[in-house]
Amino acid sequence: EAGVVQSPRYKIIEKKQPVAFWCNPISGHNTLYWYLQNLGQGPELLIRYENEEAVDDSQLPKDRFSAERLKGVDSTLKIQPAELGDSAVYLCASSPRPAHEQFFGPGTRLTVL
Amino acid sequence: GEDVEQSLFLSVREGDSSVINCTYTDSSSTYLYWYKQEPGAGLQLLTYIFSNMDMKQDQRLTVLLNKKDKHLSLRIADTQTGDSAIYFCAEAGSGNTGKLIFGQGTTLQVKP
Numbered sequence: 001e002a003g004v005v006q007s008p009r010y011k012i013i014e015k016k017q018p019v020a021f022w023c024n025p026i027s028g029h030n031t032l033y034w035y036l037q038n039l040g041q042g043p044e045l046l047i048r049y050e051n052e053e054a055v056d057d058s059q060l061p062k063d064r065f066s067a068e069r070l071k072g073v074d075s076t077l078k079i080q081p082a083e084l085g086d087s088a089v090y091l092c093a094s095s096p097r098p099a100h101e102q103f104f105g106p107g108t109r110l111t112v113l
Numbered sequence: 114g115e116d117v118e119q120s121l122f123l124s125v126r127e128g129d130s131s132v133i134n135c136t137y138t139d140s141s142s143t144y145l146y147w148y149k150q151e152p153g154a155g156l157q158l159l160t161y162i163f164s165n166m167d168m169k170q171d172q173r174l175t176v177l178l179n180k181k182d183k184h185l186s187l188r189i190a191d192t193q194t195g196d197s198a199i200y201f202c203a204e205a206g207s208g209n210t211g212k213l214i215f216g217q218g219t220t221l222q223v224k225p
Contacts, residue, residue, distance in 0.1 A: 004155070033211075041217050042215025042216050042218055048212065091156070093156075095211060097211075100211065101146070102158070103158070
């Protein structure tokens with residue numbers, strides 16, 4: 001069974017530029033999560049989807065971050081414009097249903113110069 | 114609020130046992146998890162324990178849960194160099210939503 005797929009694995013951009021990350025969850029997993037992991041820290045939830053509905057986006061900085069999960073499968077997380085402090089690893093995870101074990105992708109490491 | 118704390122670093126010799134400790138604050142957490150993260154990789158679920166249990170064993174891994182003290186530990190028996198990684202403790206936040214609250218991670222260094 002294929003795991004959670006994320007792309008790109010690495011991204012380097014200049015500040016004020018836009019950037020987008022893509023996630024393909026495990027087939028059949030209805031719940032999808034985006035996490036932010038700063039260096040030396042544990043992941044922090046940004047947004048959680050149940051199918052195509054964002055059910056918890058309270059931690060998403062909505063002035064510059066947006067996310068979508070069209071058709072309830074793949075998801076895209078966007079930052080526009082990026083700031084220096086956005087440099088981090090962005091992790092996507094999926095689970096068959098809420099409150100069930102989460103499977104993580106390898107993450108996208110973003111560097112903002 | 115919800116918070117999870119871990120010690121930052123642990124160094125052991127190959128073949129010894131490792132014990133990684135974690136404290137959490139949310140007494141209503143139903144599940145507590147241990148994840149492993151190797152360099153450049155995502156998080157891999159190692160094991161989890163339901164809140165009505167006080168111990169769970171899975172091969173070389175033993176999880177102990179003290180609900181009264183809100184303390185969770187992970188013991189790795191016969192630690193190998195391949196066990197070198199960052200270990201994260203996580204609690205499932207209240208409300209059974211699947212939201213995980215992670216600690217800051219414990220770096221385990223295994224010396225040959």
